[in-house]
Amino acid sequence: MQLISSSNQRNELYEKFKLKIIHNSYLDRTLVSYQGNKQTPFSSWFKYREGFSERLVTYLLQTFKPKPGVLIDPFSGVGSSLFAASALGWQTTGIELLPVGLFATQARIIAQKIDVELLNLEITKFKQINFQDYYDQFSVFNHLAITRGAFSSINEEQLIAYISYCKNIIPNKDINTIFIYAAFCILEDISYTRKDGQYLRWDNRSGRSKGNGKFNKGEILSFEDAINRKLKQIISDLKSSLVQLNLFSENLLLELATTKSSIVEKTKPKLYEGSCLEILPTIQENSVDFVITSPPYVNRYDYTRTYALELAFLGCSEEKVKSLRQQMLSCTVENRGKCNYLEQFYTIRNRHQDFLKIDSTFKNQAALQEVLIVLENYKKQGKLNNDNIVRMVGNYFYEMCFVIYELARILKSGGIVAMVNDNVRYAGEEVPVDLILSDIAESFGLKTRYIWTLGRGKGNSSQQMGNHGRTELRKCVYIWEK
Ligand SMILES: C[S@@+](CC[C@H](N)C(=O)[O-])C[C@H]1O[C@@H](n2cnc3c(N)ncnc32)[C@H](O)[C@@H]1O
Incomplete structure (x- = not known):
């Protein structure tokens, strides 16, 4: 019974890492997250x-490895690390499961090499016609159950007409993709929904009885306005980046006698579609210099619900979305365990020994097991607002053990992992994700250089590690080295 409220293992882990936990004032929240941050x-x-x-x-690369290599x-996600590293001359590879991030990354790769004049011409043409003439009453937007009613009928008709215009009138594949991407980017703006925390929030004008029915998201753009604004933004950004690229390559030409297109081609990111649990094991060992990543946090956030409009737009069926939800790194209460599947996956590849090593690292991570026991007891006492939280936390770390093992394997000696992640708390009980993952990384031969904290400070001290619902949780960037 003593273990119920125990935080001994977590405190011990805190003692082990406390000198590595450093507040890095350069890394505040705006630097790490999309919101409030100046974007490219x-x-x-x-x-x-x-x-x-x-x-x-850019900061991480310049701090740890100013000389480009393999990342x-x-x-x-949408490829932030890939594009930023490519711009510095790194050879980059991304793995992403959800069609949302994949499409955004592919569209950006295309946009970076697009014939801007041709795109401009197509946009000018588009402005001169009435795209609504292309509406075909037999075409539909393939809604998912949770997106039905997200658009006013006029916006939905215009969206359908626009897609049909793109399909039938724009022959150039790349230009077509950018036009379709423009529509993808405005789905939220033209809908009755807003992405809010864990879920899609519904505006009361939708007539859909969700929430308390009082939410008003403010102006909802007409499709026509929104698409014109988006196309204008895209072309103006592309024109100005072309000017910059020209200046850049003019300077570079003097030094390297190279061309604009070869700069872009050389650094184009490579993208794998699928789960990193399956793709990382196929990557050559000792082949990577830098890993920069942010996995889903263990916070119940369901990407497949938040991005339901975009998934529907990309043609994902109900079944496909359910399967993606299960394939994702476990971070929702609906995720079932992947243990048997992973055992089979490793065994088929003659890597059963690796499986056993990873599996036992999970089972022997004392602070993690302590958290799971405490949460299990809370579950029995009815203190958790969802019984599957314990399963989710266990599965999350189980799968992260596989990810970290593979990262350690593919890194070159001296290679760096930089991982962005937040600690979480359930029923007031802190899960020190940073300490647990760093300890797992050390079991696989990586060394923790820093656990950089963001925001106001260091979070809990060791004495506060257990159930202290109101103390600040750490948001971190961990730096591990092989
Ligand atoms: C915190 S986001 C990363 C965002 C990214 N840093 C960016 O700048 O766009 C986590 C991403 O992991 C993806 N994901 C979740 N499970 C995955 C898996 N098993 N394999 C690959 N990607 C996965 C999610 O779809 C999501 O895009």
């Missing part, structure tokens, strides 16, 4: 709230 032109087209700033990536981001 490309990343401001689509609001991916989980994306981190490209300035952070990988196993949870690449």
Whole structure:
């Protein structure tokens, strides 16, 4: 019974790492998160709230490895780390599971090499016609159950007409993708929904009886206005980045006798579609210099619900969305465990020994097991607002053990992992994600250089580690080295 309220293991871990926990004043919240942060032109087209700033990536690379090499981001989202590193001459690879981030990354790769004049011409043409003439009453927007009713009928008709215009009238594949991407970027603006914390919030004008029915998101743009604004933003950003690129390459030409297009081509990110739990094991060992990444946090945030409009737009069926939700790194109460699946996956590849090592590292991580026991007891006492929270926390760390093991394997000696993540708390009980993951990383041969904290300070001291619902939780960037 003593263990119920115990925080001994976590306190011990805190003692082990406390000298590494350093507040880095350069890294405040705005540097790491999308919100409130000045974005590059490309990343401001689509609001991916989980994306981190490209300035952070530049800072990390310049601080630890000013000389370009090979970088990988196993949870690449919209590709912030890939593009920022590419711009510094790094060879980059991203892995992303959700079609949302994949499409945004692919669209940006295309935008960076697009014929800006041709795009401009198509936009001018588009402005001169009435795209609504292309509405086809037999075409539909393939809604998911949770997106039905998200658009006014006029906006939905215009969206359908626009897509049909793009399909039928714009022959150039790349220009077509940018036009479709423009519509993808405005879905929230033209809808009755707003991405809010854990879920889509519904405006009372939707007539959908969600929430308390009082929410008003403010102006809802007409599709026509929104798409014209977005296309204008895209073309103006592209024109100005072309000017910058020309200046840049003129300077570089003097030094390297190279061309504008070869600069872009050489540094184009490589993108894998799928789960990093499956893709990382296929990557060559000792082949990577830098990992910059931010996995989902263990905070119940469901990307497939928040980005339901975008997933529906990209043609994902109900079944597909359910399967993506299960494949994602476990961070919602709906995720079922992947233990059997991972055992099979490693065994088929003649890596059962690796599986056993990873599995036992999870089982022997004392602070983690302590947290799981405490949460299990809270569950029995009815203190958790969802019984599956314990399962989620366990699965999250289980899967992160696999990710970290593989990262340690593919890193070159001297290679660096920089990981952005937040600590969490359930029923007042702190889960020191930073300490647990750093300890797991050390079990796999990595060394913790820093646990940099953001915001106001260091969070809990060791004496406060247990159930202290109101103390500040650490938001961190961990730096591990091989
Ligand atoms: C915190 S976000 C990373 C955002 C990214 N740093 C950026 O700037 O866009 C975590 C990402 O991990 C992706 N993800 C979740 N589970 C995954 C998995 N098993 N394999 C690959 N990506 C996954 C999510 O779709 C999400 O885009």
